[in-house]
Amino acid sequence: MRRYSVFAIAREAMRHHTGWERAWASPEPRASYDVVIVGAGGHGLATAYYLGKNFGITNVAVIEKGWLGGGNTGRNTTIIRSNYLQDPSAAIYDKALSLYENLSQDLNYNVMFSPRGLLMLAQTHHEVRGYLRTVHANNLQGVKTEWIGPEKVKELVPIINIHGPRYPILGALYQERGGTARHDAVAWGYARACSAMGMHIIQQCEVTGVRSEGGQVTGVDTTKGHIGCKKLGIVVAGHSGQVAAMAGFRLPVESMALQALVSEPIKPCMDVVVMANTVHGYMSQSDKGEMVIGGGTDGFNNYTQRGSFHHIEETLRALIETFPMISRLKMLRQWGGIVDMTGDRSPLISKTPLGNCFINCGWGTGGFKAIPGSGWAMAELVAKGEPGPLAAEFSIDRFKEGRFIDESVAAGVAH
């Protein structure tokens, strides 16, 4: 892999950029690999990358039915934070955040991680108490967050209206280290680094079956033929249930569409990421200038990556109320992604009923921020066959035991 740098660009500029090599190779699949990862999204590629980097396992194929990074990695609102309430969540999301902080240098690919700070607004007394609890928890978890008052909120986000007639802003949970990254670049950077280690990234290759012998996985059937493997990692988000069915087990996961939209680009007016849970909406401004806006999930299961209208309406009402100046901006594009939701809205990084077959899914509406940590933990699980501390709590068995990792608690209910 030839390294990227300002000097490389200058050199290439002299010859009209004709000398750049492929970011990742496009090989035909071999007959078998030590490890096959199904799904070349951020989580799958990160898993492969840390298998190589942390465990020296490079005889790896990452197979993808479409184009790499084309699922939720390429259609989320790019928010990164680790201010989670429950210990297992805070551990893995903070691991992810720490890895994000050095990811551009680690991958030699600028993923534009931008720790611009993140605010979660409190607009009811109940929410205030919930976020105070999160700050207390985060302090013990080693995750630096703080509670700030409305004036400080206004100072960080001058375009915000803290005196709304319905839900005035009472304060916010602030994580200075939170921010955003360029979502596509995360997938591309990992793909390039994996390819450089000799791993195969095979796009346009759909899994059609999972083969096993004596309770152990032996390979997958694909649209490019059979591919054998000693270990299999299923990392396919919204389509986890379908691949798991091929492997002969069921998952406590439902798939539904989550909506997002962007405005037309404008000059910088908001540096911080703002989330407003009481009124349901969140917004940040991309480096390109678009306001990136997230909404809710549809209340029904489906696989269409389309947006519907009613969520957009609800979200924009909330955000115009919070940021009145956006009213005259225009919606440029709306879309949907298929999120995989578990019963407690926390992920699965787990062994499965099939031997040497592992699953990583259930990231729901919050997967992008977890990518490096998720890959790190999944790689350990695949390499060792047993989960390390980051993944231990995220096993499928927690639903049998009632050991939920429920993050919706901060939302709770009004009294």
Added chain:
Amino acid sequence: MSTRLSCGGRLIDRRAPRDFSFNGKKMRGFLGDTLASALLANDQMLVGRSFKYHRPRGIVAAGPEEPNALVGLGVGSRFEPNQRVTTTELFQGLTATSQNHWPSLEYDVGVVNNYAARFLPGGFYYKTFIHPRFAWKHVFEPIIRRSAGLGKAPIDRDADRYEQAYDFADVLVIGGGVAGLQAALVAGRSGARVLVLEQTAHWGGRAPVDEAEIGGLTADEWIRNAVEALEGMQNVTLRLRTMGAGVYDHGYVLAEERIADHTPADGRPRKRLWRIRAAKVIAAQGAIERPLSFAGNDVPGVMLAGSVRDFVVNHAVAPGDRTVVVTNNDDAYRTAILLVEAGLSVPVVLDARAAADGELPRRARAMGIRVETGRGIASVKGGKRVTGVAVCAQAGQGAVLETIACDSVAMSGGWSPIVHLWSHCGGKLIWDEVNAHFRPDPDRPPTGQDGQGIVVTAGSASGALTTDAVLRDATNAAGGTDAPEAAVPQEAPVAAIWVMPQGAGPELRAKMWLDYQNDVKVSDVQLAAREGYTSVEHTKRYTTLGMATDQGKLSNINGLAVLSQALSIDIPQVGTTTFRPPYTPVTLGALAGEARDDIFQPLRRTPMHEWHEAHDVEWEPVGLWRRPYCYRRPGETSHQAVMREVSNTRTNVGLLDASTLGKIIVKGPDAGKFLDMLYTGMMSTLPVGKCRYGLMCNEQGFLSDDGVVARIDEETWLCHTTSGGADRIHAWMEDWLQCEWWDWQVFTANVTEQYAQVAVVGPNARKLLEKLGGMDVSKETLPFMQWQDGTLGGFRARVYRISFSGELSYEIAVPANEGRAFWDACVAVGAELGAMPYGTECLHVMRAEKGFIMIGDETDGTVIPQDLNLGWAISKKKADYLGKRGQERAFLASPDRWKLVGLETLDGSVLEDGAYAPAEGLNANGQRNTQGRVTSTYFSPTLGRGIAMGLVLRGPDRMGEVVEFTKLDGSLAKAKIVDQVFYDKEGAKQDV
């Protein structure tokens, strides 16, 4: 120079001048102008700067596909960035400013990027700014952010309002050109309910510009007749200035109507968002002309050939005196012919095809226009304005054969159908080899719930490119057979030529723009292909091709073609990126509609709402309700008010507006059985006239709501829920009744708003009721945990003897419309008993003093009733209830759960909200171990100290133990584990 012609202009009214300003310069246009035509009439070709390289840019197109000419429109509270001049109608006093430059449009420092363009190819930022790490956040990114973005951010609150409306139609026609009108005529005559939308202010589209003849009439005459006929049909509605934005599942269509954009501040809403249900959508949006890729194709003065005709015919504006036409098809000859007929000069038509023998080229030649075939443009001369073109052989590498002076270039790379609405909901496309464009595949439409297509296209949106074919297609689309005839010249096919010249080297390719706004060039797409970003989605995202505010309307097909050549595969194999709503950007305010400020969400008011408002209330939002948090007397802080309310209630009597409390009637032969499943306790055995506290859990076993249930009669129960939980619990009940136990005879009704409820609480509560007079409220007649119907002070009342404070307490429900009068009566008779109203915070303090749990405080979705020592409220006699199985799981049944206890700080201080109790050591992830947390914490005026409840590991077994809790300043507070009931442990005060 661009200028107004002395005659013509079918859309302008020369008797109605309109003054406007651009960058402070005073200009004049006419009624009927767009801002684009008015700017061109004033020789303002330079209108903006591009996104990345800050190159000078002019108007390229005449419609919503325009990528360059975006301006800031209006000022102050009516300022709007990124407004497209080609779709902005001119009005008196319009103010426009150009964007993305500093210090001025003419002299922009950002253009330094242009000179460094060689070092800034597509995707360059992924390859650099990596080291040193801190520099991205502190140096590089701030620079990139500032130089990116387009228009300025608005500052003021929007002065306009927006509204939303609903409509429905059998046939919804989107697009009011001849195709749309013909389809509407056919559908209208069939008797269907028809709605026709046209995004501009005029019917007819491009047919009049191209001088079509329909049924022996001029296009203008035919259109006038068609509109008159449609207006005469009762079943047809026509809407101008209404853009079909998106097609959603089940034939749901969103459209945006511009009501007062051209008449600002006239009192009407600025825009109206239409939400339309249509059985059938006919998408007749037309086609968009493609640019050609030659070096310098972005210099101001290079325009689409069809758009040049639009400006000449519609607005009598010529973009230049000498216009070179460059084309790969016959259609562009119309531009050459039109310009010469208008008295302007066309020095040459450069046709990239080997031969041009169609009727239009022949006519052009006959007029004496020089036509050169097999020729292309090697480069465009000029910086802020075209000064000439260098001509080359299309087949070569760009050697200049001659240079021709000109001040504008009209280009045509062929036409692409507008397939957005077809594609939004899953309609598929096929590649049309003959016309070199993607068009809808009629066999693979977007489908509705019955599997049938919900969208058909009509006219050039289907790929029909001549007027006769357009009319036939539109007639078919609407189910008709008789299409009017149109006389059309025979046209030779387009040649699939994308890049000019064919063998252009890297120098030239780096100056051929594909996406004008985002500065994506042919060389960038080729670079993406070289680097393996070969999926069309990768190419788009790597180069930003098609991601600008025009969403690739001009650039996408050309980009695909370049990509397919770079990969040596066919265009259909490359495919397209996904078409997403909206077709053109929609104002966020219109999407939100009227819901702003006070009515941003519906406001639920209790019957006593106005009284609270008039009595120093401090509100707290609770769901859509607002409840009094406290009543702050002059000079009091909120905290002081709450303390006063608690003390008064405990010593005299307090009045609480409890109307928001959820009230759900559950009735029917199986109601008892149903409630036994819903609640953990036994409700079927509750005697009529009695009340019982109940808990509800979800299927996982976690506590989700609580409240008092009253048995009204043999078949009827009234279930009280939390204020925030009423709607959720009602839906939960219906979910079970409709989806699981559909054969049980149970009916539910949410009667929360049918009753006003007042809690009369405190030692003087009975006296207050007795003063009201009426029913007997003595302990003997109405003991604790019973209810009775009767009258109080003349009001029909249902009186519950229940208490959430530990005091003698009555909750009195009266019909909602008598609620305010009843409240007033309570306040009046209570005055001499020391009655004061109290709010939610006082309620919280009193329930915490008494050790009562609060859903949402003691519970958080991970807590089971057993954790809260509420095992007594779980019936041991029942075989099942919702959550029972969940609670039997190992982790929940473990003795090592965090359980509810009371907490008393050693120094009497108040523990912090949300504080945790650290335990020894770290867990496997290096996090501090914990052994409990605070769930409710208050200063108790009754005890004169801080009190709290919390969940602590095996808490009830550790009474008297001292545990430390975190504080935000990093220190720890010591608290003793005590019983959770701090006040009147025996319950003597409430049962009197």
